[in-house]
Amino acid sequence: MVIGRLRSDDIYNQVSAYPLPEHRSTALANQAAMLYVCLFFYPSILQTQQAKMREIVDKYFPDNWVISIYMGITVNLIEAWEPYKAAKTALNYTLDAANIKEQASRYAASMESLRPQVQQLLKEGFLREEIILDNIPKLLNCLRDCNVAIRWLMLHSAESAYDPNNKRLRQIKDQVLNDSKYNPKTLFQLLLDTAQFEFTLKEMFKQMLSEKQIKWENYKKEGSERMMELAEVFSGVKPLTRVEKNENLQAWFREISKQIESLNYEDSTAAGRKTVQLIQALIEVQEFHQLESNLQVCQFLADTRKFLHHMIRTINIKEEVLITMQIVGDLSYAWQIIDRWCVSVLFWRAGGLCQKGTSFCLQVPLQKQCSLFLKP
Secondary structure, eight states: OHHHHHHHOOTTOOGGGOOSGGGHHHHTHHHHHHHHHHHTTSHHHHHHOHHHHHHHHHHHOSSOOEEEEETTEEEEHHHHTTTOHHHHHHTTTTTOHHHHHHHHHHHHHHHHHHHHHHHHHTSTTTSOHHHHHHOHHHHHHHHHHHHHHHHHHHHHTOGGGSOTTOHHHHHHHHHHHHHTTOOHHHHHHHHHHHHHHHHHHHHHHHHHHHHHHHHHHHHHHHHHHHHHHHHHHHHTSSOOTTOOOOHHHHHHHHHHHHHHHTOOSSOHHHHHHHHHHHHHHHHHHHHHTTGGGOHHHHHHHHHHHHHHHHHHHHHTOOHHHHHHHHHHTOOGGGTTTTHHHHTTSOHHHHHHHHHHTOTTTTTOOHHHHHHHHTOO
16 A cells, blocks of 8 residues: 555655656655665565556656665665566666666756856846746746756766676766766856855745735835825825816725725735736726826826735745745755765865855755865
8 A cells, every 4th residue: 555655646745846747756756765665565566567667667767767765875776676577677768778868968958057047146136036026936947957957967976876896887877977978066066056046045035934924014005005195186185287186086096095905915815816906907097097198197006006016926925935945955865975076175165155054055954064075
């Protein structure tokens, strides 16, 4: 029953954090590690049940054969499943030279495109609140792509994953290194840049989340007050250049002010939907009542629409984004294999990064960072 559930279900609900199909094996990596262990308690599946093994490989291991089972303990399925006929046969497609080339080339291309992209995001002053709010999906996609590429390249290029005395393993490793244009320095730099980017984004998002309700209420108040002021303008009581008294518009703007005031922060879905309708109504009233001729009225309407847009963006600041970043940023698979990069890092840089807590902010504690960097 355990193996059946692991085979068929997304037990840990990780797929929602990795919506793209090409990230599916990364999303299910923790579950795949559990399934790998459980299969040894039911060896007949590994040995004789070829259909089940093909299903497992197609779902969990179509593009990877080096897995992390717990805190950096890596396993190469080529070696682990060598004694088992059904498992070995099912893994053959994954280990086909054309498939290895396709996967390695894909991650090589990812590295080429992601490095300048992340460096651009890390430029001083680039990541501002409005940029983050307008581009949450794009920024999360960038984080996913970086972490998936780093994970695959680190695991499949790890020295510890391949037995140097096994000819087939040496050939596969050489192909991976060649087809992925593997450069340890470039990969490590992307890891540091990704960690810095993730840390910055996470801290800014936490700040925005803590201020979310206060800002939303302020924008609501400003928008409602603008509408009441316009209502007074069309009442003829408040003087404004070339604005004639119009009781219909006066009543309409008062009603819009009440509608804005009635928006409920707790019901974010309904509030967001209603805010969009209010923005559309303000656009239509400007067009149908020929209000464009009065610049002051237009400015009031534009300001109100701006506050309503800010309300929509602010209501979309949700804790789910931080949870997704935490899931995507898991670096526990590299707990051991990260050591081989640490010798080459300059001491002053290492110290600075450890002090900021950004070099391995994904999962590695500060004590671990420093012990790694201070090795001779």
